[in-house]
Amino acid sequence: MGNGRAFEKRNYDEESTKRETLRLHPLAALIYRETSEIVKLGGYDIPPKVMVLMNSWAIHRNPNLWDRPKEFALEKFEKNPIDNKGLDFHYIPFGFGRRGCPGLTFGLFAVEYLMANLLHWLEWKQPEELNMDEVSGFTIHEKNPLLLVPIPNSPP
Numbered sequence: 001m002g003n004g005r006a007f008e009k010r011n012y013d014e015e016s017t018k019r020e021t022l023r024l025h026p027l028a029a030l031i032y033r034e035t036s037e038i039v040k041l042g043g044y045d046i047p048p049k050v051m052v053l054m055n056s057w058a059i060h061r062n063p064n065l066w067d068r069p070k071e072f073a074l075e076k077f078e079k080n081p082i083d084n085k086g087l088d089f090h091y092i093p094f095g096f097g098r099r100g101c102p103g104l105t106f107g108l109f110a111v112e113y114l115m116a117n118l119l120h121w122l123e124w125k126q127p128e129e130l131n132m133d134e135v136s137g138f139t140i141h142e143k144n145p146l147l148l149v150p151i152p153n154s155p156p
C-alpha cells in the first residue's frame with residue numbers, strides 16, 4: 001500500500017491475521033482485577049482489595065514472550081495453537097477467566113463481516129501514508145484518523 005494506490009490483494013490465513021492484529025493492537029490495553037487475598041506477584045506481596053492492572057499491550061510486545069514482537073508476522077500463529085480465550089496468559093486480547101469478554105465470537109464475526117462487505121463492494125484508495133501510531137488509555141485507538149476514499153465497484 002502506498003500513496004494513492006489501491007489496496008494490494010493477497011491471500012492471508014484469516015485466523016492468524018485476526019490473532020496477529022489483536023496481538024499488536026489489542027482493544028483494551030489495561031485489564032484489571034481486584035485481589036481477594038494476599039497474592040505474590042513478581043516478588044511483591046499484594047494485599048487484599050487492591051486493584052491490579054495488567055497491560056495486555058505490553059505483554060503482547062514483550063520480547064521475552066514473542067519473537068520479533070514489533071513485527072506483524074502471521075507465522076507467530078500459523079503453526080502455533082495459541083488460544084485467544086485467555087488460557088495462554090501471554091496472549092489476552094479478550095481478557096481471561098470469568099470476566100473475560102463474552103462478545104469474543106460475535107466481535108470477531110462482526111469485524112470480519114463488516115470488512116468483507118467493505119472490501120467486496122468497494123475499491124479503496126489511500127491518499128495518505130498509513131500511520132499506525134496509537135493513543136493509549138484503558139482502550140487504544142489510532143492517533144491520526146485513517147483516511148480512505150471509497151470507489152464503487154463497477155457492476156459485473
Ligand code: HEM
Pocket residue numbers: 022026027028031032092093094095096097098099100101102103104106107108111
Ligand atoms: C474484537 C472485539 C472485542 C474485543 C477485542 C474485546 C475485548 C474485551 C476485553 C479485553 C475485555 C476485558 C476482559 C477481562 O477483563 O478479562 C472485554 C470485556 C467485555 N466485553 Fe468485549 N471485546 C470485543 C467485543 C465485544 C462485543 C461484540 C461485546 C458484546 C456484544 C463485548 C462485551 C463485553 C463485556 C460485557 C465485557 C465485560 C465482561 C465482564 O466484566 O464480566 N465485547 N472485552
